[in-house]
Amino acid sequence: MLKFPTGLSEQVVRDLSAAKKEPLWMLNYRLKAYKNFIKFALPDFGPDLSFIDFDKICYYARPTTRKVSSWKKLPKKIRQTYDAIGLPEAEKQYLAGVGAQYNSEIVYQNLKAEWEDLGVVFLDTDTALHSHAELFKQYFGTVIAADDNKFAALNSAVWSGGSFIYVPRGVRLDVPLQAYFRINLANLGQFERTLIIADEGAEVHYVEGCTAPIYSTDSLHAAVVEVIAKRGARVRYTTIQNWSTNVVNLTTQRMLVEAGAVGEWIDGNIGSKLTMKYPAVILAGEGARGDILSLALAKSGQTQDNGGKAIHLAANTSSTIISKSVSLDGGVCAYRGKIAIEPTAANAKTSTTCDALLMDEKSVSKTYPTNVIKTADASIAHEASVSRIGDEQLFYLASRGLPAAEALSMIVNGFVEPIVKNIPLEYAAELNRLIDLDMTGALR
């Protein structure tokens, strides 16, 4: 295992880029981003991040195993890890392509042959930098710049791994592309970088699920996800994040949606100690549509600070944000949303619904919506509700024979159902099981 010392410096950035044999432009890009990272302050909103000790984080680790093209060729230990989370079975059922990340680098890639024939590219981002240099350079950093925010700058300086997807004009993938991510080293930051380009009229659904084992010290995850939906394209990006509760997850993800295109984020946050993530859609072309479905579950010691942003730049654009959060056992959920309708966005439509469910007295729900509307003809809807699990509801289900834990998980699963019904079946089942487990614990 090649592992860098902890801490970040210009030299670490240079070594990292050299170890990956990157072209000069990428090294320069990283160095510039590193300067931004040093210069920028921590975010001036949301939860306190001052506890993060950037000197204690390892910014690059690489398994000694090189990438392999088939499941059987993976080292036994890695196979066992993935067997434990059910990856091969899932693949057998209906996965089309799989990228599995083991310590910051993709070791396993598989894409169905017929899609390769169609010109679809599904690679780890490091490989794509070399194999699809022009395409990569054309789009990399165009949606989220290296000076966007401190953590996007950090990712731009030290990124490693992630997925690169290109779907050519008019190609429609009706089966989702999936990637599994896993952090295996304590104190190992994971800075994956994902870039998805759906060319004109293309369609793609990308699914990313995360699980992580428990370790003793904090682990930082700061990803950047850039998505480009060109004219008439349709992109859906689904993430279910279940990091162990010592991981801090600070991810910037944004989608550029061109004329007539549809961009969708489905964002589930179950794990981590702290997640700050606000998927954004930039509706840049006439008639573009952006939908954000967000689900958060915060238990004791967890803060889920999530939400969504919709930036309307063109006429007849529309956006929908639906956020559902469940706080239990002292967990904190915050919804942070931004709707911007620029003067160029005539006849824009936007609707936000955020519902919070509080399971007990000590849990917390907060809402921070921001609307900046610069047109006179926009249609804007906003609904928010906070409900407490009612003992009337629990009694009702119990009186028909359901034990308390089962009644509780039925109510919570019912509450999140509008989001869950939009995610692939196996993830939905996994999510429902997680909620069942949490509810059993909640009653102790």
Add this chain to the structure above:
Amino acid sequence: MSKLRIVGLSVASADGHKILEDVSLEFAAGRRYGILGPNGSGKSSLVNALMGHPHYKITAGKILLGKEDIAHLPPDEKAQRGLFLGLQYPVEVEGVSWADFLRVALARQAGNRADFYEILNDLRRHASDLGFKNFDPDRDLNVGFSGGEKKRSEILQMLALRPRFAFLDEPDSGLDIDGAAALMAKLAKLDWPASLAVVTHNPQTLQSLQPDVIYVIKNGRLAASGGEPLIARLQSGGFKDL
């Protein structure tokens, strides 16, 4: 085992306010009961406390099922022993389909191997008898149901669960005259040997049910009990004479 005996039951609200005192009643398999009383008498509290509603506390007495005192069992265990309470105001549960809920409830019944598909078919027939026009088991549990639909939904659940001791709290409220008549007709001919008790403030409700026994609750106590003559007396004189 085929008798449920309430012995010397006292009930208080969660904040300690006394609601019922020293109430003793008996319910037997295959028999029909009316639990009557003026508004605020405590009759609704009685059946809710019986089922284990968290807003009520049983402060004294026993609820004997055979030899077992089930007074302080949680509601789900009472349900699993065959008790059923049809609520006066059934609650809404979003995202949980009516059918899924019922399927889980049935699955929790020991030894129930009934075919759910057949049960649903039976329920569609019952729904039509009850005048439940838009019965759709895939809808969310009680969400957006009208008052009358909620009451019919309770009866349909009871018909599927086939409880040994059913208590229905004001089952006809929210229904029009025809709806109430259809509901009472359905209750009058259950096809299993249930003990069925209907809570109501209106003696007329019970006419088609022809209850074997009437219990009258007034001011938190059992004020009278008896057979058919008692209904006639209540219909002419109301509760004030008791």
